[in-house]
Amino acid sequence: MIPYGGKALVPYVTGGITADWTSYVLAYEAAGADAIEIGLPFSDPMLDGVTIQQASDRALARGATVDGILADLSEIKVGVPLIAMTYANLVFRAGPAVFCRRLAGAGITGLIVPDLPVDEAAAVSAAAADAGVALILLAAPVTPDDRLAEIGARSRGFVYAVSLMGTTGERDTLDASASRLATRVKAVTDLPVLIGFGVSTPAQAATAAESADGVVVASALMRRVLDGATPDDVRTDVAALRAALG
Amino acid sequence: MTLMAEPAAGRFGDFGGRYVPESLVPACAELAGAFREAWADKTFRDELDHLLAVYAGRPTPLTPALRLGGELGIDLWLKREDLAHTGSHKINNVLGQALLARRLGRTRLIAETGAGQHGVATATAAALLGLSATIFMGSRDIERQRLNVFRMEMLGATVVPVTSGSRTLKDATNEAMRAWVADVPHSHFLLGSVGGPHPYPWMVREFQRVIGTEARSQVPSVPDVVVACVGGGSNAAGTFAGFVDTTARLIGVEAAGGAAMTAGAPGVVHGSRSMVLQDAEGQIAEASSIAAGLDYPGIGPEHAHLGALGRAEYRTVTDAEVVAAIHRLARAEGIICALESAHAVAWVLRAAGSADLPAGSRVLLTLSGRGDKDMVTLSEGADK
Ligand SMILES: Cc1ncc(COP(=O)(O)O)c(C=O)c1O
Numbered sequence: 001m002i003p004y005g006g007k008a009l010v011p012y013v014t015g016g017i018t019a020d021w022t023s024y025v026l027a028y029e030a031a032g033a034d035a036i037e038i039g040l041p042f043s044d045p046m047l048d049g050v051t052i053q054q055a056s057d058r059a060l061a062r063g064a065t066v067d068g069i070l071a072d073l074s075e076i077k078v079g080v081p082l083i084a085m086t087y088a089n090l091v092f093r094a095g096p097a098v099f100c101r102r103l104a105g106a107g108i109t110g111l112i113v114p115d116l117p118v119d120e121a122a123a124v125s126a127a128a129a130d131a132g133v134a135l136i137l138l139a140a141p142v143t144p145d146d147r148l149a150e151i152g153a154r155s156r157g158f159v160y161a162v163s164l165m166g167t168t169g170e171r172d173t174l175d176a177s178a179s180r181l182a183t184r185v186k187a188v189t190d191l192p193v194l195i196g197f198g199v200s201t202p203a204q205a206a207t208a209a210e211s212a213d214g215v216v217v218a219s220a221l222m223r224r225v226l227d228g229a230t231p232d233d234v235r236t237d238v239a240a241l242r243a244a245l246g
Numbered sequence: 247m248t249l250m251a252e253p254a255a256g257r258f259g260d261f262g263g264r265y266v267p268e269s270l271v272p273a274c275a276e277l278a279g280a281f282r283e284a285w286a287d288k289t290f291r292d293e294l295d296h297l298l299a300v301y302a303g304r305p306t307p308l309t310p311a312l313r314l315g316g317e318l319g320i321d322l323w324l325k326r327e328d329l330a331h332t333g334s335h336k337i338n339n340v341l342g343q344a345l346l347a348r349r350l351g352r353t354r355l356i357a358e359t360g361a362g363q364h365g366v367a368t369a370t371a372a373a374l375l376g377l378s379a380t381i382f383m384g385s386r387d388i389e390r391q392r393l394n395v396f397r398m399e400m401l402g403a404t405v406v407p408v409t410s411g412s413r414t415l416k417d418a419t420n421e422a423m424r425a426w427v428a429d430v431p432h433s434h435f436l437l438g439s440v441g442g443p444h445p446y447p448w449m450v451r452e453f454q455r456v457i458g459t460e461a462r463s464q465v466p467s468v469p470d471v472v473v474a475c476v477g478g479g480s481n482a483a484g485t486f487a488g489f490v491d492t493t494a495r496l497i498g499v500e501a502a503g504g505a506a507m508t509a510g511a512p513g514v515v516h517g518s519r520s521m522v523l524q525d526a527e528g529q530i531a532e533a534s535s536i537a538a539g540l541d542y543p544g545i546g547p548e549h550a551h552l553g554a555l556g557r558a559e560y561r562t563v564t565d566a567e568v569v570a571a572i573h574r575l576a577r578a579e580g581i582i583c584a585l586e587s588a589h590a591v592a593w594v595l596r597a598a599g600s601a602d603l604p605a606g607s608r609v610l611l612t613l614s615g616r617g618d619k620d621m622v623t624l625s626e627g628a629d630k
Contacts, residue, residue: 043411043529044515046420047267047427053410065527088265088514093528115265115514119255140269142430147271165269166428 008214016064049169083110152189202244256444334615347434360415362394364438439478440546443517458488501535
């Protein structure tokens with residue numbers, strides 16, 4: 001899912017945030033994204049800061065639904081992997097098997113569920129595998145070594161290293177816990193390790209990539225979109241991140 | 247049956263679990279271990295019992311409601327949690343968790359609150375034990391429970407208004423959990439009901455068990471029916487814990503606009519799998535109740551389990567029935583209860599004499615709190 005060797009860039013967009021939201025997906029691809037994370041908005045995004053909360057609220061207020069977002073995606077041709085990010089209730093409400101098959105049907109090959117820790121992941125993990133979807137697990141700065149090994153062993157696609165103790169959201173600096181965690185995760189798995197949460201600037205992305213195989217950038221881009229940035233505008237942002245990562 | 251000792255993996259049948267971000271898993275595991283140890287530690291239990299007695303005013307009395315019972319043709323006993331310090335059962339759980347937080351070296355309590363009763367109890371325990379308290383409260387609840395905001399601030403707590411979503415308890419809970427993730431080393435998340443990730447549903451039920459244990463020793467005979475209001479379900483869980491091994495029917499009364507058991511479907515919100523009000527896609531619905539403490543789309547997982555087993559039954563009453571019930575209890579018994587507690591009263595008023603509650607029944611009703619906080623809401627309603 002994530003190319004080995006280079007430094008991967010995975011930008012995020014909340015599905016349905018604007019009527020032409022898939023233009024952002026295409027802009028990300030054109031600017032050099034290695035994969036693209038699509039947020040399936042949830043009413044109660046407990047692990048998200050203000051920016052993604054607002055993005056989710058805006059999408060839901062526009063009438064965004066999982067089916068609608070997946071239908072939108074089916075209408076575009078994207079050459080890089082698509083990864084869905086959503087909360088556990090949307091997965092369980094449909095049923096993990098049905099939900100994962102629906103994702104696969106729309107060309108999505110990865111799934112991130114932040115409120116589904118490894119201990120609760122068995123059913124979704126199996127359903128995802130059956131549908132050909134990689135269930136990407138998250139590791140946190142406080143995760144002890146034995147759990148880290150289990151997360152490394154059970155994750156698929158890559159391991160998502162949460163840079164800091166907190167919610168998603170733009171930050172002025174990259175927390176030192178990010179590189180410490182990435183190094184610890186890399187010691188227990190051969191999967192690529194991507195740092196996400198708070199990665200906001202090209203300089204931060206470059207720093208994160210010193211210890212990890214790439215970055216996920218979400219809030220910084222969604223803040224721009226919420227403030228009215230067009231797909232062309234964010235293409236420039238993503239190109240700058242790309243250039244910083246090499 | 248009895249209620250589960252520590253539920254394995256936090257599961258009550260199909261419900262419960264620990265659906266939290268990885269960042270919170272170690273804190274939940276630490277808390278589960280600490281509670282398990284403390285609950286088996288006589289020193290901890292003695293200290294809690296001592297505080298419950300000399301500070302919170304336990305045991306609370308059991309009052310025979312002779313006039314109202316007579317009018318309804320039933321024997322009605324009221325378990326008077328409204329007489330506990332701070333005005334509701336919330337203090338039972340809060341003192342337990344605050345002692346545990348101190349044992350874990352935490353210096354700050356983070357809590358969500360709906361009616362403000364849990365927030366007031368948390369602010370109270372923080373003052374008592376020299377901890378700081380940050381209370382998240384929906385801005386809509388701040389408007390309708392202003393007196394409790396004033397109380398919390400007077401006790402030294404910081405009250406943070408929450409303006410997202412429905413601006414009520416659900417959103418305050420999201421915000422409290424976000425604050426917790428950002429401050430795990432110093433903070434204890436002092437959840438106010440029997441929801442949330444393991445160990446909260448188990449731990450909070452154990453801290454509230456004192457209601458049921460006391461009531462069991464106070465009732466003249468085993469009741470036919472034990473009834474309590476249900477928001478997250480903590481006063482009901484504590485009450486049921488004392489009677490689940492008897493022949494008593496257990497009845498939880500939900501707000502018609504927040505009836506997770508009656509109108510919800512299985513789902514995952516705020517850390518556990520339980521019954522949840524939601525749409526077909528899984529978006530959480532906004533509840534709507536005159537009682538801020540019951541204005542919540544979920545319910546604790548053990549209730550979902552007891553309901554699935556058929557051991558407990560759940561009923562709903564409307565806002566109008568609740569307001570009528572407050573007035574009727576006040577006139578008949580000289581007790582002004584909380585809007586939340588009045589849900590239990592309202593069901594008894596409706597059911598008495600019907601097949602659901604035949605004449606001559608012996609009924610234990612937990613009056614979870616007092617109505618002082620609701621005087622503004624009720625007087626505004628009366629003006630209209
Ligand atoms: C007086 C009173 N009763 C009941 C409740 C509902 O909580 P639970 O269902 O956990 O007892 C509240 C919550 O705020 C309350 O203040």
